[in-house]
Amino acid sequence: MSSAPLRTYGGVSGTDRQAERRAQLVAAGLDLLGSDDGVRALTVRGVCRHAGLAARYFYENFADRDALAAAVYDHVVEGIAATTLEAVQQAPADADAKVRAGLARLVRAVAEDPRRGRLLFSPSMADSTLAARRVASTRMFVRLLGLQAREFYGVDGSTRLDILAEMLVGGLAQTFTSWLDGSLEATEDEIVGHCAELFLAVADAP
Known part of the structure; x- marks a missing residue:
């Protein structure tokens, strides 16, 4: 997980943007885990695609898919x-x-x-x-x-x-x-x- 300082952008603090991205990843994770494929559907690539976020944002919040x-x-x-x-x-x-x-x-x-x-x-x-x-x-x-x-x-x-x-x-x-x-x-x-x-x-x- 990244420890770099989070800057304000567009009037939104870096911390708030990170929290929003984390919420997006959690929502995407629930969609995948709650599907018929369950845990098998939960991959870093899959959850990032589902959330519409780059992989770097995943690792900004979670160490791995088990953490998510x-x-x-x-x-x-x-x-x-x-x-x-x-x-x-x-x-x-x-x-x-x-x-x-x-x-x-x-x-x-x-x-x-x-x-x-x-x-x-x-x-x-x-x-x-x-x-x-x-x-x-x-x-x-x-x-x-x-x-x-x-x-x-x-x-x-x-x-x-x-x-x-x-x-x-x-x-x-x-x-x-x-x-x-x-x-x-x-x-x-x-x-x-x-x-x-x-x-x-x-x-x-x-």
């Missing part, structure tokens, strides 16, 4: 986590409302952009350079669910809560995987409704 793949994955996960958490926080102070709001936002985020679904849940990514990223993002969502449960119910952490968070996040991920590959036939509303019932049943269990 990681940045694309983190961008998608962070965006989904932020909008899901926002939906939960804005919902009425009621367990049913908060669970359904969070699940609805999560399901919509995956359904409205098939690229996200392939990136996060396609089995073809399981053995790629993104495998470690998937493990880390699962751990993040488990922690996030546990934190929200502790805050809402006013309880301390426990082994039981940890296990429940693991099961719910893991089960939801498998549900998405089956839904997106077509082996589970269900509407968005059905996914949200049935998963919400399970989340709430677990929360109410003694």
